[in-house]
Amino acid sequence: MIHCYKLGGLNIVLDVYSGSVHLVDEVAYDIIEMYEHYSRQEITAKIIEKHSEITPNEVNECCDDIESLKSAGKLFTEDTFKPMAGDLKKKSAGVIKALCLHVAHTCNLNCSYCFASQGKYHGDRAIMSLEVGKRALDFLIENSQGRTNLEVDFFGGEPLMNFDMIKELVAYARKREKEAHKNFRFTLTTNGVLVDDDVIDFANREMSNVVLSLDGRKEVHDRFRVDYNGNGSWEKIVPKFQRFVEKRGNKNYYMRGTFTHANPDFLNDIKEMLRLGFTELSMEPVVCAGDDPSALTAEDLPIVLKQYEELAELMLNRHREGKPFTFYHYMLDLKNGPCIYKRISGCGSGTEYMAVTPWGDLYPCHQFVGEEKFKLGNIWTGVDNIAVQNEFASCNVYTRPECSDCWAKLYCSGGCAANAYHATGSVNGVYSYGCELFRKRMECAIMLEAAKTIDSKVD
Secondary structure: OEEEEEEOOEEEEEEOOOOOEEEOOHHHHHHHHHOOOOOHHHHHHHHHHHOOOOOHHHHHHHHHHHHHHHHOOOOOOOOOOHHHHHHHHHHOOOOOOEEEEEEEEOOOOOOOOOOOOOOOOOOOOEEOOHHHHHHHHHHHHHOOOOOOEEEEEEEEOOHHHHHHHHHHHHHHHHHHHHHHOOEEEEEEEEOOOOOOHHHHHHHHHHEEEEEEEOOOOHHHHHHHOEOOOOOEOHHHHHHHHHHHHHHHOOOEEEEEEEEOOOOOOOHHHHHHHHHOOOOEEEEEEOOOOOOOOOOOOOOOHHHHHHHHHHHHHHHHHHHHOOOOOEEHHHOOOOOOOOOHHHHHHOOOEOOOEEEEOOOOEEEOOHHHOOOHHHOOEEOOOEEOOHHHHHHHHOOOHHHOHHHOOOOOHHHHOOOOHHHHHHHHOOOOOOOHHHHHHHHHHHHHHHHHHHHHHHHHHHO
């Protein structure tokens, strides 16, 4: 399977199963598109008709080059991964590598688009106790088997509403990791309202990554991200985030924004983040019910797709000017990208990764919390809802018929199970709107990497 497209002045051919990316001229591009559907004689006639300056001998030479690439496994390669799709997840069954700790099912903001119902996940407001937090870490250690590096996300609601517990829990983790020969990597996600110097110093010392929620322009941010009195939070949090990032140095962080029906022109929000001095950026499409006023619509789609293309152009120009920035969804390593297990199986929700509620209940991920039928068990007795876990374990890119002919399937790994469920009622469904966005992001990301490679060779 191949995918041919034009973007950024480049003619790009992706060989799906080898991952090879080819930059070609117009003639080669046209020949490759026809190669498996027409004879050489037919291809020659069509190419000469379209490109009058090309000779039959030149067409034949190009066809020979294509055939050589095909023989070398770099073009028109066959799918050899499907037979192993089911076995890969079986090999990691019972091994947990990451937990999302819901340390606070409550929030000091009242964001109207919040998938978690203003942080309480359609349930009671609650704060995780230190006892539950410690047991969650012990549970992770006990079920991590031979894995050394373990991931823990401090999530909410707003996790800083339980900051003292977080500090105690991290201290406990540092003690336990020495005893158990493990290495904990922590991430903190915050809306910024409670950020102060104590939070900044602690997070910059202990957190491998921090995710800072900012939707970009003041008018966009303050439209949704308001307190319970209806006041916007932009002016309160931006100076805190600037100080946070400045003191963080070269450690990982992300400014995480959300775009909705109100701002499909999200590139303007990214430009505002850049103006404020932030360079590690993420802008996510909203996750909400289709009838929600914030939900992206069919009319928004062409606007959003164009925004992704213009974003790629901006990133390339900034790179050439020596002022690069990172966009999360364009992070792509064409040479040493995810292993085939990751490409087939995805994020590992419900198997390798789970969410823990303040009460110690286990769910496949944070987006399933509150959906009682998806409760896997708890941190004291472990996973007992084997049927649901098996459903997630069997979920991969090959279990979705809609993915069979999609060129991007080994980049998205079948997509997000939560989005699929909320869109179709099945974790093995397909969120088609999200597919459109993902394919465009991948086209842009591949183009960016290809253009940078060309630039490096010219330099």
